[in-house]
Amino acid sequence: xxxxxxxxxxxxxxxxxxxxxxxxxxxxxxxxxxxxxxxxxxxxxxxxxxxxxxxxxxxxxxxxxxxxxxxxxxxxxxxxxxxxxxxxxxxxxxxxxxxxxxxxxxxxxxxxxxxxxxxxxxxxxxxxxxxxxxxxxxxxxxxxxxxxxxxxxxxxxxxxxxxxxxxxxxxxxxxxxxxxxxxxxxxxxxxxxxxxxxxxxxxxxxxxxxxxxxxxxxxxxxxxxxxxxxxxxxxxxxxxxxxxxxxxxxxxxxxxxxxxxxxxxxxxxxxxxxxxxxxxxxxxxxxxxxxxxxxxxxxxxxxxxxxxxxxxxxxxxxxxxxxxxxxxxxxxxxxxxxxxxxxxxxxxxxxxxxxxxxxxxxxxxxxxxxxxxxxxxxxxxxxxxxxxxxxxxxxxxxxxxxxxxxxxxxxxxxxxxxx
Amino acid sequence: xxxxxxxxxxxxxxxxxxxxxxxxxxxxxxxxxxxxxxxxxxxxxxxxxxxxxxxxxxxxxxxxxxxxxxxxxxxxxxxxxxxxxxxxxxxxxxxxxxxxxxxxxxxxxxxxxxxxxxxxxxxxxxxxxxxxxxxxxxxxxxxxxxxxxxxxxxxxxxxxxxxxxxxxxxxxxxxxxxxxxxxxxxxxxxxxxxxxxxxxxxxxxxxxxxxxxxxxxxxxxxxxxxxxxxxxxxxxxxxxxxxxxxxxxxxxxxxxxxxxxxxxxxxxxxxxxxxxxxxxxxxxxxxxxxxxxxxxxxxxxxxxxxxxxxxxxxxxxxxxxxxxxxxxxxxxxxxxxxxxxxxxxxxxxxxxxxxxxxxxxxxxxxxxxxxxxxxxxxxxxxxxxxxxxxxxxxxxxxxxxxxxxxxxxxxxxxxxxxx
Numbered sequence: 108x109x110x111x112x113x114x115x116x117x118x119x120x121x122x123x124x125x126x127x128x129x130x131x132x133x134x135x136x137x138x139x140x141x142x143x144x145x146x147x148x149x150x151x152x153x154x155x156x157x158x159x160x161x162x163x164x165x166x167x168x169x170x171x172x173x174x175x176x177x178x179x180x181x182x183x184x185x186x187x188x189x190x191x192x193x194x195x196x197x198x199x200x201x202x203x204x205x206x207x208x209x210x211x212x213x214x215x216x217x218x219x220x221x222x223x224x225x226x227x228x229x230x231x232x233x234x235x236x237x238x239x240x241x242x243x244x245x246x247x248x249x250x251x252x253x254x255x256x257x258x259x260x261x262x263x264x265x266x267x268x269x270x271x272x273x274x275x276x277x278x279x280x281x282x283x284x285x286x287x288x289x290x291x292x293x294x295x296x297x298x299x300x301x302x303x304x305x306x307x308x309x310x311x312x313x314x315x316x317x318x319x320x321x322x323x324x325x326x327x328x329x330x331x332x333x334x335x336x337x338x339x340x341x342x343x344x345x346x347x348x349x350x351x352x353x354x355x356x357x358x359x360x361x362x363x364x365x366x367x368x369x370x371x372x373x374x375x376x377x378x379x380x381x382x383x384x385x386x387x388x389x390x391x392x393x394x395x396x397x398x399x400x401x402x403x404x405x406x407x408x409x410x411x412x413x414x415x416x417x418x419x420x421x422x423x424x425x426x427x428x429x430x431x432x433x434x435x436x437x438x439x440x441x442x443x444x445x446x447x448x449x450x451x452x453x454x455x456x457x458x459x460x461x462x463x464x465x466x467x468x469x470x471x472x473x474x475x476x477x478x479x480x481x482x483x484x485x486x487x488x489x490x491x492x493x494x495x496x497x498x499x500x501x502x503x504x505x506x507x508x509x510x511x512x513x514x515x516x517x518x519x520x521x522x523x524x525x526x
Numbered sequence: 527x528x529x530x531x532x533x534x535x536x537x538x539x540x541x542x543x544x545x546x547x548x549x550x551x552x553x554x555x556x557x558x559x560x561x562x563x564x565x566x567x568x569x570x571x572x573x574x575x576x577x578x579x580x581x582x583x584x585x586x587x588x589x590x591x592x593x594x595x596x597x598x599x600x601x602x603x604x605x606x607x608x609x610x611x612x613x614x615x616x617x618x619x620x621x622x623x624x625x626x627x628x629x630x631x632x633x634x635x636x637x638x639x640x641x642x643x644x645x646x647x648x649x650x651x652x653x654x655x656x657x658x659x660x661x662x663x664x665x666x667x668x669x670x671x672x673x674x675x676x677x678x679x680x681x682x683x684x685x686x687x688x689x690x691x692x693x694x695x696x697x698x699x700x701x702x703x704x705x706x707x708x709x710x711x712x713x714x715x716x717x718x719x720x721x722x723x724x725x726x727x728x729x730x731x732x733x734x735x736x737x738x739x740x741x742x743x744x745x746x747x748x749x750x751x752x753x754x755x756x757x758x759x760x761x762x763x764x765x766x767x768x769x770x771x772x773x774x775x776x777x778x779x780x781x782x783x784x785x786x787x788x789x790x791x792x793x794x795x796x797x798x799x800x801x802x803x804x805x806x807x808x809x810x811x812x813x814x815x816x817x818x819x820x821x822x823x824x825x826x827x828x829x830x831x832x833x834x835x836x837x838x839x840x841x842x843x844x845x846x847x848x849x850x851x852x853x854x855x856x857x858x859x860x861x862x863x864x865x866x867x868x869x870x871x872x873x874x875x876x877x878x879x880x881x882x883x884x885x886x887x888x889x890x891x892x893x894x895x896x897x898x899x900x901x902x903x904x905x906x907x908x909x910x911x912x913x914x915x916x917x918x919x920x921x922x923x924x925x926x927x928x929x930x931x932x933x934x935x936x937x938x939x940x941x942x943x944x945x
Contacts, residue, residue, distance in 0.1 A: 137723060137738055141745040155905060157727050162902060164787040191759055191789040192831075193718030195730040209787040211719050211831070211902070213730035254898050255905040262908055269935060270742030271881075271907030274833050277735040278904050282724035299612030300630050304556060305701035308576050311614040311632035316696040319556055323689030326560040327937070340610055368583040368628040370610040412611075412630070414693050444889030462690075470863035470928060472891070479673050483581065483630075485697050486574060486674040488690030489681055492938050509889060516688060518746070518935030519911050 111367070111388035116423075116458050119389045119399070120524050123424060124438075126385060127431040128404045130287045130357070137276055140268045142329035142518075143286040144433040149262040149272075152279055154252035159214040160192075162249040166205040166227055166236065167196075167218035173242040181228070181237035188215070205236070214248060221247035265436030269518055287433035292425075293356035294321050295335035297345055298363040298412050299370065303337070316485055317362040317410070317417045324421050327516060330429060340370035349376055353402055358432070360425060363412030365398045373398065373409045382407055390457040390499060393482030394420040413482040419460050419494065422515060430520065437520035440494075440513040448475035451497070451504040458499040458526070465493035465512060474512055492516055496526050530786070530807035535842075535877050538808045538818070539943050542843060543857075545804060546850040547823045549706045549776070556695055559687045561748035561937075562705040563852040568681040568691075571698055573671035578633040579611075581668040585624040585646055585655065586615075586637035592661040600647070600656035607634070624655070633667060640666035684855030688937055706852035711844075712775035713740050714754035716764055717782040717831050718789065722756070735904055736781040736829070736836045743840050746935060749848060759789035768795055772821055777851070779844060782831030784817045792817065792828045801826055809876045809918060812901030813839040832901040838879050838913065841934060849939065856939040859913075859932040867894035870916065870923040877918045877945070884912035884931060893931055911935055915945050 114122075132146040161167060168184060176182040184205040188198040192211030200206065200217045208214075208221065220242040227236040255261055261279075262272055268284070276284055301315040302308070315337045325332045335352050338345050345364070352359050364373040365387070377384055382402035387409075389397050393416035398409030406428055410420040422440060430438035445465055453459075462477040462484075474495055478487035496511040497504065504510060511526055533541075551565040580586060587603060595601040603624040607617040611630030619625065619636045627633075627640065639661040646655040674680055680698075681691055687703070695703055720734040721727070734756045744751045754771050757764050764783070771778050783792040784806070796803055801821035806828075808816050812835035817828030825847055829839040841859060849857035864884055872878075881896040881903070893914055897906035915930040916923065923929060930945055 138741055141742050151905075153727060156732060156902070158730065162900070164785065189788070191718055191787070193720070193731055193758070207788070209789060210785065211717070211732075249900070249902060254900075254903050259905075261905055266908075268742075269911075270739050270746055271837065271910045273742040274735040274739035274837065274904050275908040277723050277738040278733055278833075280723060280725075280727075280733060282722075298630070299610055301612070303701075304696050304699060306699075308572060308699075311577065312612055313575060313630075314697055314699060316693040319696040320689050320693035322557055323560050323687075323692040327689055339612070366583065366629065368610070369608070369626070370628055414697075418690065418693065441886070443886035443891065467860070467862035472862070481581070481668070481673075483575070483668060484673050485693050486570075486678075486680055489685075489694040491690045492688075514936075516937030517933075 113388040113390040113395065114386045116389055116391050117524065119386050120427070122385050123399055123428050124431050126401050127406060127428045129434060130290055130432050132285055133288045134283045134285050137273060137281055137284050140273060140284050140286065141270070143268045144430070144435045145262060145264050145266045145268060146285040146287055146434060147264045148260050149276065149279065151255045151257050151259045151261055154257050155254040155278055156249060156251055158251050160249045161208045161210060161212050161214065161221045163221060163223045163247055164209050165221045165223040165247065167208045167215050167221055168205045168242065169200055169217055170220040170242040170244045170246065172203055173238060176238050176241050178239045181239050183235055183237045186234050186236070219244045219248065223247060263436065265434050267435060267437065267519065289330050290357035290429055290432050291331050291333055292325055292429065293333050293335055293352040293359040294318055295348060295352060295359065296337040296362045297340060298337065299339040301337045316414050317412065320414065320418060321360055321421060328426065328429065340364060340372060342372045342375060345372050346376045346379060350380060353405060353407070358406050358429065360408045360410060362410045362417050365409035365411065366396045377407070392457050392459045395457065397424060399424065411482065414485040415462060415488060416482040418488055422494070435520070437522050439521040439524050440515065441517045441519065441521050442525040443472060443512050443514060444509050445472035445474040445512045447504055447506055447508045447510050448473050450506050454503065455497045455499055455501045459497040461495040461497070462487050462491040463493050463495045464490050465514065474510065532807040532809040532814065533805045535808055535810050536943065538805050539846070541804050542818055542847050543850050545820050546825060546847045548853060549709055549851050551704055552707045553702045553704050556692060556700055556703050559692060559703050559705065560689070562687045563854045564681060564683050564685045564687060565704040565706055565853060566683045567679050568695065568698065570674045570676050570678045570680055573676050574673040574697060575668060575670055577670050579668045580627045580629055580631050580633065580640045582640060582642045582666055583628050584640045584642040584666070586627045586634050586640055587624045587661065588619055588636055589639040589661045589663045589665065591622055592657060595657050595660050597658045600658050602654055602656045605653050605655070638663045638667065642666060682855065684853050686854060686856065686938065708749050709776035709848055709851050710750050710752055711744055711848065712752045712754055712771040712778040713737055714767060714771060714778065714780045715756040715782060716759060716780055717756065718758040720756045735833050736831065739833065739837060740779055740840060747845065747848065759783060759791060761791045761794060764791055765795045765798060769799060772824060772826070777825050777848065779827045779829060781829045781836050784828035784830065785815045796826070811876050811878045814876065816843060818843065830901065833904040834881060834907060835901040837907055841913070854939070856941050858940040858943050859934065860936045860938065860940050861944040862891060862931050862933060863928050864891035864893035864931045866923055866925055866927045866929050867892050869925050872922065874916045874918055874920045878916040880914040880916070881906050881910040882912050882914045883909050884933065893929065
C-alpha cells in the first residue's frame with residue numbers, strides 16, 4: 108500500500124492559494140454584476156450628492172431672513188417659486204423670499220436653509236407663510252459631498268459586488284464595471300457505482316449526488332460549470348476525459364478515485380498527464396484524501412467520492428481557490444464561534460469538520476450537528492448551514508463548550524484563514 | 527397636508543404576509559433548483575444507503591471465522607473474489623474465505639464484517655491474508671438505511687433548496703423537483719431627478735440607483751425582474767405604466783412618489799387604480815412612508831426614493847413577502863445579536879434600522895455602523911451586510927451594548943419575525 112504523508116491543513120490552503128491562477132479581467136454590464144469581484148478600486152468621480160439639496164419637503168430661505176423669529180413675533184415669507192426634485196430654480200432669492208421645494212431638489216442660489224412644511228404656517232392661497240423660529244445657515248440642508256467626496260476611494264479592488272455596492276456604482280455612473288472573468292469549472296464524477304439521477308437503483312449502485320451538489324455549490328457562488336457527467340473506474344476512459352476537460356475549463360473538479368483503493372486511478376492519471384501534485388493527503392477529517400494537482404497553471408481538485416467529504420472539500424478548498432482566482436480579498440468561509448448544543452465524544456487526531464446547523468437564540472450562537480455524521484452521509488447535508496471545526500489533538504467536547512465555526516451560504520467571506 | 531397614522535412595524539409585516547398571494551407550483555430540473563422553495567416534503571423512497579456496504583478498502587469476511595485470532599494465533603483467509611464499488615460479488619463465502627472489497631461496494635452475501643487493508647497481513651501473491659484480532663458481526667459495515675430509512679421525511683415543504691439538499695434530492699432520484707414558480711417582479715423608479723446610469727450629471731439631477739440596486743436584491747434571491755426603467759413625476763404617465771406593469775408581473779415595486787410632497791403621485795395612482803392600501807406609514811426609520819397596496823391579489827410595494835430607505839424597505843418587506851409567495855417556511859431575515867462597536871447618541875422615537883457591518887472577532891459578534899447614516903445615503907450601502915435594529919422609544923446606546931441585528935446576504939432565513 109502506498110504511504111502518503113499528510114500535510115497540515117493550513118499548509119495545504121497556503122500552497123493552494125499560491126498556485127491559484129489569476130483570471131483576466133473583463134467589462135460587464137452593472138446589471139449582471141451581482142457576486143462578481145471588482146478588478147479595480149471605485150473612486151468617486153464626483154461628490155455624492157453632487158449638489159446641495161433639500162432633505163425634506165418645505166421652503167428654501169436665506170437663514171439671515173429668519174433671525175429673530177419667535178412664537179410672539181412670527182416672520183413672514185413670500186413664495187416666489189415652486190420646484191420638485193430634478194428641477195432647478197432660476198430665481199435669485201431676495202429678502203423675505205422663499206422657494207417651495209421638495210425632497211431631493213437642488214437648493215436655489217442664495218438659499219441656505221430649509222423650513223420643513225410642518226414648521227411653516229401657510230396662508231390659504233399658499234403664497235405666503237410664517238415661521239416662529241430662526242434658522243441656522245445650512246439647517247436642513249443636505250450638502251454636496253456629505254455622503255462621499257470626489258476622489259474618495261469607496262470600494263477597493265477585490266470586493267465582491269452585492270446590491271449595496273451596485274447602488275453606489277449606479278450613482279457614480281458605472282453602467283459597466285471591470286471585474287475578473289468567471290472561471291468555468293469542470294465537474295467529473297468517477298465511480299463504477301454511480302447511476303444518473305433519473306436511473307432506477309440496481310444492486311450495488313447509488314446515484315451520483317456529488318455532481319449535482321457541486322453544481323449547486325458553484326451556483327451559490329454564481330460560477331458556471333461544465334458537466335462531464337460520470338465515468339466508471341477505468342483508467343483509459345478517465346484519463347482521456349480528464350485530459351479533454353482540462354483544455355475546456357479553467358479548473359477541474361473530479362470526485363472519487365483519489366484514495367489508495369484498487370480502482371482509484373486519479374493518482375496515476377495525474378502522473379501520466381504530467382500534473383504536479385501539490386498534496387494528496389491533508390491532516391483533516393473527513394476528506395483526508397483531498398488532492399490538489401496543477402497542470403498548465405490550472406488547478407485540478409481531486410475531491411473525495413464520499414458526499415460529506417466532497418461537500419466539505421469544495422467549501423474549504425475549491426471555493427477559496429476560485430475566489431482567489433477572481434481576485435477576491437475575502438476568499439475564506441466566514442468564521443465565528445458558537446456554543447455546542449450537545450456533547451461530542453470522539454477524539455480528533457486531526458482537525459475535524461462536522462456538518463452542522465447554526466442558529467441564533469436569545470443572542471447566543473448555538474451549533475448542533477446536522478445529523479448522521481460519517482464522511483459518506485448525505486441526509487445531514489440537507490440540514491447543514493455551517494461546519495463545526497474541532498482542532499486536531501483535541502479529545503471530547505461537552506455541551507456548552509465554545510467551538511470554532513465556519514458559516515456556509517453567506518455572501519461575504521473572510522479575509523483571513525482563521526483555523 | 528395629509529395626515530397619515532403610522533402602523534406598528536410588526537402589524538405591517540403581519541398584514542403584508544396575510545396578503546401575499548401563493549404562487550402556483552411547477553416541476554423543474556434539479557440542476558436549476560438552487561434557491562427555489564420545495565413545494566412538498568421529501569420522503570425517502572428507499573434506504574440510504576440502499577444496501578449494506580464497505581466503508582473502507584479491505585476484505586469482507588464472515589465474522590464467525592475470525593473468532594480467536596490474536597497476535598500469537600493469527601487466522602488466515604483465502605481471497606476468493608475482488609470487487610470495487612458498483613460491483614456485486616456472486617460468491618457465497620465459505621469458512622475462511624474473503625472477498626477483497628473497495629469502499630462503497632456492496633457486502634457479499636454471508637459476509638458481515640470488513641477487515642481494513644491495514645488490519646490484514648497479505649501474502650506476496652495477495653491471494654491470502656492473516657489477521658490478529660477477531661471481528662464482531664457488522665464491524666466496519668455501513669448498514670443499509672443507517673443514513674436515512676425508507677419513509678423518513680427528510681425535508682419539509684417550504685424549505686429553500688441549497689447545495690446540501692440538492693445532494694439529498696439527487697441521491698433519492700429527484701431528477702425533477704416540485705417547487706413554487708418564481709414570481710416575476712416589476713421595478714419602476716419614479717422621480718424627475720433621475721438620470722440613467724450612463725447619463726452625464728446635470729444640475730439638480732442624480733442617477734437612478736434604486737432600480738439597479740433592487741435588481742441586485744432580487745438577483746440575491748434568484749428572482750427574475752422586469753425593469754420599467756424610470757419615469758418623471760407626472761401623474762398620467764406613471765398611472766399608465768403602473769397599470770400596464772401590474773398586468774405583466776406578479777408583484778410591482780415602485781420607488782419614490784409615496785410621501786406627501788407636491789409631486790408624490792403614487793397615493794393618487796393607487797386610488798385611481800382601485801388598489802387597496804394596506805398601510806402607507808410605518809412606525810420605523812428610515813422608510814416610514816413605505817406603502818403597500820393590493821390590486822387583483824397582487825402586492826404593490828411603494829418604497830421610498832431614498833436609497834437607504836429603499837434598500838431597507840426591500841429587505842424588511844419585499845423579501846419576506848416574495849419568499850412567502852413561494853411558500854418559504856423561513857421568509858424573514860436572519861436575526862442575531864451583537865455588540866455595538868461605537869456609541870449611538872440619537873433618540874429613537876420609532877424602531878430604527880441602521881445599515882451596518884457585522885464581523886466576528888474572537889468569538890464575539892461586533893457590529894458597527896456602515897458609515898454616513900441618512901435615509902438618502904448610498905455610499906454606506908456598499909459596506910452593509912447587516913441592519914442594526916434599535917427599538918422605538920429607546921434613547922442612546924453605548925459602545926459594548928448588545929443590540930438586535932438582522933443579517934443580510936445569508937442563504938437561510940428565519941422562521942419567525944423576531945423584532
